[in-house]
Amino acid sequence: xxxxxxxxxxxxxxxxxxxxxxxxxxxxxxxxxxxxxxxxxxxxxxxxxxxxxxxxxxxxxxxxxxxxxxxxxxxxxxxxxxxxxxxxxxxxxxxxxxxxxxxxxxxxxxxxxx
Amino acid sequence: xxxxxxxxxxxxxxxxxxxxxxxxxxxxxxxxxxxxxxxxxxxxxxxxxxxxxxxxxxxxxxxxxxxxxxxxxxxxxxxxxxxxxxxxxxxxxxxxxxxxxxxxxxxxxxxxxxx
Numbered sequence: 001x002x003x004x005x006x007x008x009x010x011x012x013x014x015x016x017x018x019x020x021x022x023x024x025x026x027x028x029x030x031x032x033x034x035x036x037x038x039x040x041x042x043x044x045x046x047x048x049x050x051x052x053x054x055x056x057x058x059x060x061x062x063x064x065x066x067x068x069x070x071x072x073x074x075x076x077x078x079x080x081x082x083x084x085x086x087x088x089x090x091x092x093x094x095x096x097x098x099x100x101x102x103x104x105x106x107x108x109x110x111x112x113x114x
Numbered sequence: 115x116x117x118x119x120x121x122x123x124x125x126x127x128x129x130x131x132x133x134x135x136x137x138x139x140x141x142x143x144x145x146x147x148x149x150x151x152x153x154x155x156x157x158x159x160x161x162x163x164x165x166x167x168x169x170x171x172x173x174x175x176x177x178x179x180x181x182x183x184x185x186x187x188x189x190x191x192x193x194x195x196x197x198x199x200x201x202x203x204x205x206x207x208x209x210x211x212x213x214x215x216x217x218x219x220x221x222x223x224x225x226x227x228x229x
Contacts, residue, residue: 032214032215034218042222043118043220044157046217049215051215101159101172102147102159103159104157104159107156
């Protein structure tokens with residue numbers, strides 16, 4: 001079975017400060033990891049993914065995420081938060097041995113205050 | 115190019131009625147997925163298609179739920195004898211293929227309200 005945990009329902013940061021949204025996962029095979037963002041009244045959008053190679057992956061809107069195999073984590077980061085980053089963020093995992101199914105976390109609401 | 119489209123955007127139905135939700139994936143995407151997102155909850159996987167076949171139906175909540183995909187394109191999710199607990203946003207996504215490395219592209223969703 002595969003699972004994803006996003007331990008924080010809510011993350012609050014001040015504009016200009018760095019942000020981190022946490023994600024841990026469990027899979028039986030090799031993990032393929034994804035971050036998606038859902039802006040208010042809009043659909044989910046793909047941000048970035050880790051498949052293999054460099055543990056630090058860069059994505060849209062200045063976001064990046066670090067894959068840590070020993071800690072089974074894939075935390076989303078951004079050096080300097082913007083108010084417009086306020087949204088609902090989902091981490092997802094796919095198992096290389098179970099290609100079709102994606103398992104999503106429960107989501108973390110990020111609020112960036114001016 | 116065009117993204118994933120879903121119709122209707124909103125559907126209000128009475129308990130016990132059947133509903134059909136439609137998804138039109140990105141052209142050329144062979145994999146298609148259905149999820150359910152309840153208020154304040156994450157995404158619940160329902161079913162996925164590779165071409166017209168559905169290798170994994172494990173997420174369908176009950177036998178009242180069914181889905182089909184014809185011509186490797188449009189998919190329909192049908193809920194029979196709707197119940198109030200079926201109220202949610204139903205999301206469709208597509209990806210280039212079923213392979214796990216492919217990201218998914220989501221439609222805007224259909225908000226279903228069962229009264």
